[in-house]
Amino acid sequence: SIQPKIQVNGSLSLEVLDLDMAILKVKNIVSKNSGRITSSNSGYSNQPYVNINILIPSSTFEGVLDDIKQISSLVSNENIYTNDVTEEYIDIESRLTVMLETEKRFLSLLADAKKVEEIVQVETEIMRIRGEIDSLQGRIKYLTTTTDNSQLNIYMIEEMPISGGDDWNINDSFDDSLRNFVSFTKSMADFLIGIIVFMPILIILGLGTFFGYRFIKKKRSN
Numbered sequence: 001s002i003q004p005k006i007q008v009n010g011s012l013s014l015e016v017l018d019l020d021m022a023i024l025k026v027k028n029i030v031s032k033n034s035g036r037i038t039s040s041n042s043g044y045s046n047q048p049y050v051n052i053n054i055l056i057p058s059s060t061f062e063g064v065l066d067d068i069k070q071i072s073s074l075v076s077n078e079n080i081y082t083n084d085v086t087e088e089y090i091d092i093e094s095r096l097t098v099m100l101e102t103e104k105r106f107l108s109l110l111a112d113a114k115k116v117e118e119i120v121q122v123e124t125e126i127m128r129i130r131g132e133i134d135s136l137q138g139r140i141k142y143l144t145t146t147t148d149n150s151q152l153n154i155y156m157i158e159e160m161p162i163s164g165g166d167d168w169n170i171n172d173s174f175d176d177s178l179r180n181f182v183s184f185t186k187s188m189a190d191f192l193i194g195i196i197v198f199m200p201i202l203i204i205l206g207l208g209t210f211f212g213y214r215f216i217k218k219k220r221s222n
Contacts, residue, residue, distance in 0.1 A: 002093075005086045007146050008061050011153040012068060013077035019048045019158040025071045026052060026154060033060040038151075048158040053151065061150040068152075073159060089143050096136040103129045 016022035030037060035056030042050040056064050069075050106129060110122045 002086065002090060004084065005089045005143060005147045006058075007083040007085060007150075008058050008080070009151045010061075010065065010078070010080040011155070012065070012075065013155045014069070014072035014157075015074040015076060015159050016072050016156050017159055019050060019156060022071050022156055023050060023052070026054075026068060026156075029064055029067045030054050030056065033057065033064050035060070035064070047160060050154075050156050052154045052156070054154065055149050055151055058148055058150045061152070064152065068154060072156070085143050085147065089140065092136050092139050092143070096133065096140065099129055099133045099136065103133060 014022075027037070033056050035054050038053045038055050040050060040052045042048070054064075065080075069078075103126065106122055106126045110119065110126065113119045113122055
């Protein structure tokens with residue numbers, strides 16, 4: 001009996017800590033499993049991202065899927081698509097067998113044909129049959145290829161920094177804090193210097209007010 005013919009394909013959406021490192025790991029996984037990258041594109045849309053399409057032997061699909069998921073910090077989406085084409089494959093093989101036998105019979109007729117008219121008719125029929133045979137063989141090749149191999153689309157984005165900004169780093173944060181501290185210290189120093197400068201005037205005004213009050217109070221008492 002024929003082995004089941006099942007097409008298995010899928011897609012993964014991942015978040016990774018380091019996009020360049022993740023791409024390298026994907027390439028190594030694909031190479032290790034006798035696969036190949038069929039297409040890829042990358043860019044930046046709020047976060048760095050890459051789309052990679054790979055083709056791998058179907059027998060390694062589950063292992064490759066697990067290995068690629070291991071390099072991520074988060075699997076945001078996973079889809080697996082299966083399609084059983086066993087019945088179609090058996091039907092096409094049966095039709096192909098019939099067409100090949102029919103071609104043999106017409107080739108025998110062609111060998112025995114004597115008249116030009118008969119030869120033309122038999123050759124025309126042979127050409128029609130050969131066209132159907134090629135079409136059936138092409139379909140069998142396609143089904144064989146797509147069941148022996150699996151496609152996996154991988155979409156990866158790089159995680160956003162904790163601060164929510166791409167340019168944040170500890171040195172910048174330290175520098176900002178230091179500048180704020182210096183600014184605060186300068187403001188306090190300006191305030192204290194102002195008090196020291198105006199202190200004599202405030203003392204004179206205070207003493208004048210005090211003695212004036214004493215003088216007025218004493219005069220009223222008299």
